[in-house]
Amino acid sequence: MSKQLISLLMMSHYNGPLINRLAKATTPYVRDVTILAFDLWPKFKLARKLISPKKLDFVTTLEPFGIRIPIVLLQNIPKSMTVMDIYTKWMANQAVKELNKLNIHPDLIHAQFIYPGGLIGVHLKKIYDVPLVVTAHGHDIYSLPFLKKDFMEMTLKVIKNSDHIITVSNSNYEVFKKLNLDDKVTVIPNSYSDELFKPMEKSKARQTLSLLQDKKIILAVGNLQEIKGHEYLINAIDMAIKKDKTILCSIIGTGQSRPKLQKLINDLNLNNYVKLVGAKLHDEIPLWMNACDLFVLPSLRESFGIVQIEA
Template sequence: MKSKNLLIIANSFPHKNCLYGGIFVKEQVDVIAENFNKIYVIAPTPHLPEFFGRFEWIPECWRKGINPIDYTYNNISVYFPNFFVPPIHFIREKYAEGAYKSALKLISEKNINFDIIHAHFIYYAGYVGAKLKEKYKKPLIITGHGTDVYELPFKYKNFEKMAKYAISEADYVTTVSKSNYIKLIELGVKKEKVTVIQNAYDANKFKQISKEECKDRLNISKKSKIILSVGMLEEIKGHKYLINAMKKVVDEKQNVLCFIIGGGQLKARLQKLINDLNLNNYVKLVCAKPHDEIPLWMNACDLFVLPSLSESFGIVQIEAMACGKHVVATRNGGSEEIVINEKLGYLVEPKNSDELAEKILLALNKEWDKEYILNYVKKFSSDEIAKETLKIYEKVID
């Protein structure tokens, strides 16, 4: 395998103006890199003229990262070929063809040679991968992550058509959860061609560090119980339900402080909710932080909360557990496969602030077995997950 070149096609990949986009792809790439001669990452990027940067309804990463810059590190080269599509929902079905053409042009211009294609997300990266497989006759693996599996193909006919085309071309399909696995079977993937390989965390970054040391570095009060949530400020992340829950938590327990880390278009609306509920001293919106800084926050907290309405997996809760933290999460489709018992945390119904507040208070007052949590989470380490991924590569290339 070390003589082979791997081509990764991704919907997004981290760059200086968008630190989180595709971070789980990057972490997998970093771990498997030593097994390849060269890895090329192509993340076709919708191009928006600067005029569109003034509109807050356009995703923040698009507005800030209009022209992400290509970069190389170690044996990994990352490219962001542009393609123009107006940021209007009903036109988004055309992304796939634009993304394919931009990737094809880049491969030709850079004279990129590859032996395996791995596309992350069925749409639109999977579609791009399928077209490249047809042209270059190289084996294709597609990983389905979230809405590309359980929502878009079942909601829109055009997405269904493109998804079925992509997975029909794939030599193998992986996905991050059992619930996604069931949806892939419904889409027509044969059982012998699909498996679950869950997202991984970086054990070198996410590990226990002194809580007091982390609080000192972040200038956080040592007297307060810290509640942490990390995620884009979008409706699907359910932050407003956490904020409403905090009103009830504060009524019972005043020595609490909740930090919500992330950027996004709902920041002003969420801040207004905090103001209206008089929670300015108890809930803080913190702008998006570099991924390398997140372990400090997780080690500084007493409890991690994931209030999402829907998750394909939810790697942040695994990262929190790797720091020895228990979790309160919603039954969002992904957390049920992670928080499998009450030694790890609690599950609540989505959109239920009362139940969320109840479990937060219960979690803050409970004595937790950190060693149990730390031992449980080891199976999600990047080294373990990489072994499973490499087995798939070897299978399709033989």
């Protein structure tokens, strides 16, 4: 008896390479995968381009759509609904329109992150009457629920309405246990591609990237957010160059903290020693890692920290 293959809907607001690996891993079990990539940061054009994974013959990737909600939807909100509910319900309805154009009716929904993906997934589950699996990656479980009451209520709503929860580390699992919400949670660590991330000659990597051969290159890769700790790295570089002027620190990533970090670099007169090089294609990251002398992960907290494994 042949097994029945399913139509899978995957959702994520960033981290295209991870979605790409997940899509490949589902090959034996799916008839097709539709990846819904929604855009949280419209200003970061390159970040938008990075959302869509490489083309696979069984994958359909919908174009990212923005988060501008018609203002009429934000007026006279019922007391039982938050702005987050309005936003995610609107996003879900937009997703249904796109899926209908392609005549796609998913059999299973897999959302990355409790918010906003998980909450959008809750709305889509009700529309399609199919199971929902949500992966909690890190800040969406160890930080976001504890910021304010609305976030905790949202987290509880997503978990209650999900058929199963995946999380990427034991530390995340412990948070679920403290909330007495671990009954349907499984820990599955993130993965990386050993075909892509492998050693190569440093001088060749630097030549490809047009980096100076005589520099001591320090590399950090990650979203430019306060929790990633880049300001501490920049301050450390300020101290280090007092002993070694050949240091060059390259920080790959984009995010809301970029203006603040650039101001810190300017204030410390470090423009010749610290470079915010922006977002890079995932296929290019191994070159940077092989070109550096030291990889640094300055994060204040990580649930898994996949870049340190890749490095």
